[in-house]
Amino acid sequence: MKTVILGSGNVATILGKALSEVGYDIAQVWSRNKKHAESLATVFQAQPIDDLKQIDPTADLYIIAVSDDGIQTLLSQINPYKGIVVHTSGSTPMDIFKNKFSRYGVFYPFQTFSKEREISFKEIPILLESSDHKTLSVLKDIASSISTNVQECSSDQRKALHIAAVFACNFTNHLYVIAKKLLEAHKLDFDLLRPLIAETALKVQESNPEQVQTGPAIRKDFTIIDSHLELLKEQPELLTLYRLLSDRIIASASEN
Amino acid sequence: MKTVILGSGNVATILGKALSEVGYDIAQVWSRNKKHAESLATVFQAQPIDDLKQIDPTADLYIIAVSDDGIQTLLSQINPYKGIVVHTSGSTPMDIFKNKFSRYGVFYPFQTFSKEREISFKEIPILLESSDHKTLSVLKDIASSISTNVQECSSDQRKALHIAAVFACNFTNHLYVIAKKLLEAHKLDFDLLRPLIAETALKVQESNPEQVQTGPAIRKDFTIIDSHLELLKEQPELLTLYRLLSDRIIASASEN
Numbered sequence: 001m002k003t004v005i006l007g008s009g010n011v012a013t014i015l016g017k018a019l020s021e022v023g024y025d026i027a028q029v030w031s032r033n034k035k036h037a038e039s040l041a042t043v044f045q046a047q048p049i050d051d052l053k054q055i056d057p058t059a060d061l062y063i064i065a066v067s068d069d070g071i072q073t074l075l076s077q078i079n080p081y082k083g084i085v086v087h088t089s090g091s092t093p094m095d096i097f098k099n100k101f102s103r104y105g106v107f108y109p110f111q112t113f114s115k116e117r118e119i120s121f122k123e124i125p126i127l128l129e130s131s132d133h134k135t136l137s138v139l140k141d142i143a144s145s146i147s148t149n150v151q152e153c154s155s156d157q158r159k160a161l162h163i164a165a166v167f168a169c170n171f172t173n174h175l176y177v178i179a180k181k182l183l184e185a186h187k188l189d190f191d192l193l194r195p196l197i198a199e200t201a202l203k204v205q206e207s208n209p210e211q212v213q214t215g216p217a218i219r220k221d222f223t224i225i226d227s228h229l230e231l232l233k234e235q236p237e238l239l240t241l242y243r244l245l246s247d248r249i250i251a252s253a254s255e256n
Numbered sequence: 257m258k259t260v261i262l263g264s265g266n267v268a269t270i271l272g273k274a275l276s277e278v279g280y281d282i283a284q285v286w287s288r289n290k291k292h293a294e295s296l297a298t299v300f301q302a303q304p305i306d307d308l309k310q311i312d313p314t315a316d317l318y319i320i321a322v323s324d325d326g327i328q329t330l331l332s333q334i335n336p337y338k339g340i341v342v343h344t345s346g347s348t349p350m351d352i353f354k355n356k357f358s359r360y361g362v363f364y365p366f367q368t369f370s371k372e373r374e375i376s377f378k379e380i381p382i383l384l385e386s387s388d389h390k391t392l393s394v395l396k397d398i399a400s401s402i403s404t405n406v407q408e409c410s411s412d413q414r415k416a417l418h419i420a421a422v423f424a425c426n427f428t429n430h431l432y433v434i435a436k437k438l439l440e441a442h443k444l445d446f447d448l449l450r451p452l453i454a455e456t457a458l459k460v461q462e463s464n465p466e467q468v469q470t471g472p473a474i475r476k477d478f479t480i481i482d483s484h485l486e487l488l489k490e491q492p493e494l495l496t497l498y499r500l501l502s503d504r505i506i507a508s509a510s511e512n
Contacts, residue, residue, distance in 0.1 A: 068480060091472075091480050110448060112455055112470050117462070119455060125448050151448070160442035163484045168435035168449050169456045170471030171501045172428045177465045177508065179424035186416035192366060192381050192407070193424050194461050199368055199375060200425045201457030205450050206373070209433045214368050215426030216347075224324060224347050228419045237504065244497060245427045252433065 001142070002083075004028045004055055005046075006074060007065035008036035010113035011088050013043075015065060018121040018146040020044045028056055052077050059083045061142070063107065068092050075100065084135055090162035093155040094129045105130035105139050108158060109147075112169050121146045127153035127161070178238065210252065217249035257398070258339075260284045260311055261302075262330060263321035264292035266369035267344050269299075271321060274377040274402040276300045284312055308333050315339045317398070319363065324348050331356065340391055346418035349411040350385045361386035361395050364414060365403075368425050377402045383409035383417070434494065466508065473505035 003024050005016050008031035020026050026044035031037035034050040041048035049055065055062075057079060064071055064087040071087050080100050086107040087096070097104035106129040111119065126143040128150065130136035136152070143150040153161065176197060180190045203212045216224040225246055232239045259280050261272050264287035276282050282300035287293035290306040297304035305311065311318075313335060320327055320343040327343050336356050342363040343352070353360035362385040367375065382399040384406065386392035392408070399406040409417065432453060436446045459468045472480040481502055488495045 067475075068477065091483065111452055112459070117455075117459060123451050125451065127448075149447075149451075153444075157442045157444055159483070159487065160438055161444060161448060162480075163487055164435035164438040164444075164449060165452055166471055166473075166484065166498075167431045167438065169452050170469070170473065170505070171497075172431050172453075172456055173460070173465050173469050173471075174501055174505050174508075175423045175428050175431070176460050177469070179420035180465060182416055182420040182423070186413045188409075188413055188417060188420075190464065191405075192383075192417060193420060195379050195381065195405075196367055196421055196425050197428075197457050197460060199373075200428055201453050203368070203373060204429070204432050204453060208446065209429050209436060213426070213429050213433070215422055215429075217422075217426065219323075221324065224418075227347065227415070228422065231415065231419055237500065241427075241497075241500060242422070244493065244500075245430055248493065249426070249430050252430075 001025065001060040002027045002056070002058070003061045003063065004030065004059045005040070005063050005065060006030045006055075007063075007070075008033070008040045009065065009067075011109065012063070012065035013040055014113055014119070014121065015063065015088065015107075015109060015146075016040065016044060019142070022145045024142075024145075027059060028054075030055060055079075055081075057081055062086070063088065071096065084138060086139065090158055090165070093159075094131070095155070097131070101131075103131055103135045105135055106153075106155070106158065107139060107143065108153070110161065110165070112165075122148055125149040125151060127151055127158060129153055129155060129158065178241075213249060213252070215249070217246040218253050220250060220253060257281065257316040258283045258312070258314070259317045259319065260286065260315045261296070261319050261321060262286045262311075263319075263326075264289070264296045265321065265323075267365065268319070268321035269296055270369055270375070270377065271319065271344065271363075271365060271402075272296065272300060275398070278401045280398075280401075283315060284310075286311060311335075311337075313337055318342070319344065327352065340394060342395065346414055346421070350387070351411070353387070357387075359387055359391045361391055362409075362411075362414065363395060363399065364409070366417065366421070368421075378404055381405040381407060383407055383414060385409055385411060385414065434497075469505060469508070471505070473502040474509050476506060476509060 003026050005012050026046045028047045029037050029041040030049045037048035037050050060083045062085045068089050068091050071092050085101045085104045088107055094106050108127040109124050111124040126147045128139045259282050261268050282302045284303045285293050285297040286305045293304035293306050316339045318341045324345050324347050327348050340359045341357045342361045344363055350362050364383040365380050367380040380403055382403045384395045
């Protein structure tokens with residue numbers, strides 16, 4: 001399958017590499033930034049382009065892996081192709097392709113990607129949505145060649161998944177930031193927390209999070225909760241956050 | 257070293273096993289519940305007791321691994337021993353031992369323990385505080401025999417560490433619960449989130465969390481943030497939480 005990748009960020013890079021490794025022909029890499037296009041195209045021995053007019057109109061698959069805002073702009077500038085056009089976004093509905101293309105879909109790898117870490121695609125869920133059954137079947141074949149976890153997912157479901165990911169990944173990371181600052185204020189190193197953070201995530205790989213909740217709130221240990229609130233009284237945002245999350249955990253303790 | 261363990265919960269069990277494995281003589285296991293004492297004592301071929309009067313007064317080390325509230329009650333009921341007495345709590349100050357014992361301290365393994373998962377002690381930080389240098393040196397030897405990460409830590413620091421752990425572990429787990437519920441409302445399985453949760457924790461093992469923050473808030477992608485707030489409008493607590501955490505992340509984006 002002749003494939004064109006539009007974008008040169010984390011998703012474009014990691015997805016392109018995974019496809020290339022199982023034999024897909026990445027023919028072109030487009031980026032508005034020529035150097036970025038060149039740097040990624042080299043990996044696949046593909047043609048680097050920075051002009052949308054140079055895009056090969058005979059490709060079988062066009063993967064748009066740019067920012068959410070970028071998708072809309074890009075679509076207004078490219079020609080309608082016969083091949084399948086997909087985007088890789090969690091938040092953009094599939095309908096964005098509706099009036100311009102005949103075969104289209106969403107190819108959403110559900111993971112947090114960063115330049116700091118290489119990760120294997122195999123266990124990353126890929127969520128698919130498609131204009132028609134035939135296209136879906138092609139996308140399923142492609143996704144299954146690089147991941148063992150491929151599922152269909154509507155635009156509404158994908159949106160729910162994205163917001164869930166904001167809580168479980170983006171907000172969680174910010175809690176790590178808060179914890180780090182609390183330690184630094186007492187000359188303690190973040191290294192102390194790393195094993196705890198790893199274990200907290202590992203625990204829910206086999207169990208459900210409701211079943212492994214620990215800490216003062218689930219034990220309704222108000223002596224400790226009050227002493228923590230006292231410690232946070234100079235930091236009103238953290239105080240609100242501590243209270244809100246503890247109250248929810250206490251309420252969940254009564255449910256079980 | 258003849259050791260008595262008071263308590264039969266997760267910390268008592270995991271700490272006792274780790275000490276026993278490197279050759280410490282666990283002579284007695286006390287629990288208010290005879291069956292619990294018996295079940296844990298069997299592991300060490302120790303004597304199970306449920307009467308505090310039966311505690312061997314000639315032991316070298318007494319490890320009090322009961323709940324925070326339980327420590328105070330227990331101390332009022334036991335005799336003063338010549339051996340070293342420690343508790344394993346993050347939140348109880350060391351001073352609780354002051355007027356009754358001559359050699360005492362805190363032996364705080366900093367990790368989340370659950371019956372669901374066996375974990376190796378080696379990488380668990382152990383935080384020590386002690387009544388005197390000689391006792392500290394003994395506690396350091398003990399801790400170093402089961403962990404590669406042993407540090408001194410004052411009662412104030414331990415308290416800061418505990419509150420940091422509430423954010424990075426207990427509250428994080430609750431964010432997993434919230435995410436799970438958001439998925440369930442759209443008939444999506446929590447399995448989809450598990451790789452993301454694992455990767456989020458793995459990313460901060462090598463990097464600092466400020467450096468690997470992802471998501472709409474750090475990108476200041478207000479289109480997505482607004483669409484998420486719209487989705488959460490029927491759930492005022494989640495709305496507040498989403499807004500508070502996003503605002504903090506947006507503010508941190510401006511700092512960097």
